[in-house]
Amino acid sequence: MEAVLRQSSHNRGPPIVRLPVCTLNSAVFTSLIPVILFIAIGFYVGRRGWIRAAAVKDLANLVFMVLTPALLFRTMSTVHIQDLDFGPVGIYFVAFGMVYAATLALQGFNTLAAARALANTFSNTLMIGVPLVGLVFGDAGLVTLFTLISVHSLILLTAATVVFELAAAREHAGREGGAQQPLWRTVLQAMRNGIVHPVPLPIIAGLLFAQTGLVVPQVVDKPLLLLGQALGPIALLLVGVTLAFTKVGHHFKAALRIALVKCVLHPIVLAALGWALGLAGMPLAVMIVAASLPVGANVFLFAQRYAVAEDEVTASVAVSTALGLVTMPVVILAVTRWVAN
Numbered sequence: 001m002e003a004v005l006r007q008s009s010h011n012r013g014p015p016i017v018r019l020p021v022c023t024l025n026s027a028v029f030t031s032l033i034p035v036i037l038f039i040a041i042g043f044y045v046g047r048r049g050w051i052r053a054a055a056v057k058d059l060a061n062l063v064f065m066v067l068t069p070a071l072l073f074r075t076m077s078t079v080h081i082q083d084l085d086f087g088p089v090g091i092y093f094v095a096f097g098m099v100y101a102a103t104l105a106l107q108g109f110n111t112l113a114a115a116r117a118l119a120n121t122f123s124n125t126l127m128i129g130v131p132l133v134g135l136v137f138g139d140a141g142l143v144t145l146f147t148l149i150s151v152h153s154l155i156l157l158t159a160a161t162v163v164f165e166l167a168a169a170r171e172h173a174g175r176e177g178g179a180q181q182p183l184w185r186t187v188l189q190a191m192r193n194g195i196v197h198p199v200p201l202p203i204i205a206g207l208l209f210a211q212t213g214l215v216v217p218q219v220v221d222k223p224l225l226l227l228g229q230a231l232g233p234i235a236l237l238l239v240g241v242t243l244a245f246t247k248v249g250h251h252f253k254a255a256l257r258i259a260l261v262k263c264v265l266h267p268i269v270l271a272a273l274g275w276a277l278g279l280a281g282m283p284l285a286v287m288i289v290a291a292s293l294p295v296g297a298n299v300f301l302f303a304q305r306y307a308v309a310e311d312e313v314t315a316s317v318a319v320s321t322a323l324g325l326v327t328m329p330v331v332i333l334a335v336t337r338w339v340a341n
Helices: 021-048 053-076 087-107 111-121 125-171 183-195 200-211 218-244 249-276 282-291 298-305 310-340
Strands: none
Touching: 021 125, 021 218, 021 310, 053 125, 053 200, 053 218, 087 111, 087 125, 087 249, 087 282, 111 125, 111 249, 111 298, 111 310, 125 200, 125 218, 125 282, 125 298, 125 310, 218 310, 249 282, 249 310, 282 310, 298 310
16 A cells, blocks of 8 residues: 555655555555444443543543654654655645635634634544554655644644634623733743644654654664554544543534534545645645544633533534544545545
């Protein structure tokens, strides 16, 4: 599969190696089976009560604070900045802006619309994206995904903070209450939190290390390798466990609308932009797959902070994850055929 997607170092156009469509289909579905299986096992484990709901946060901390930084640093520690392709990442953020702005335009400029707009556009690039892209596209795909991840939260969450704060200020205009924190301070705080963070920080550290030309010593590299290999299975199991404890209830219709926008419309918009600009190749394919991922958990943190649509956002995470098990294979199959042709 990696042979299909690897591009010439002198040409960012179509790949030079092509495989029959039947072989390509088989490779895609072979890569997707572990994703679906691990999520299903996690769901079963949660339903049986082998893992308690109270332990989910601890497992998430293990993935987020230990396994993820190990994989991110090790992968980026051999990458040179001049080899990174930021073009598809730019297209990703243009598509984000289009879907986000359209949501606000249709639903009004308020905190509820801001929560829905973020849910429509913020992908679960970590828990699902990393293991999925790693299985389907290999290390080359992970480098592209990590290029996105390095600025994903910083740009999206900073933009979301500005929108939420402006919307909240508008809603509270004329009301009596405590003094609001200045917008510039909120934005700076969001930018700081986006950089001093267990995801962007090891990516930046790995890139800086790579520029020195040094090699990670074997005594350090081996533990990082083992920790990174554990990320995929544990993260996917955790997704299934989380689904087992999530109640959708009467928010299903609203959650389904968000899930359809996130898993179907968002990648279509991105693919259309790429097609219109004449782009192709593995980096664009990874961006389209990233756009098709389910709603990321960070959206709930915003909903919780601004006390808006908390149950709806929680339901949308669950529904979009379930829907993604159907739509992600279709998207991956489509984009890998596009890359191969």
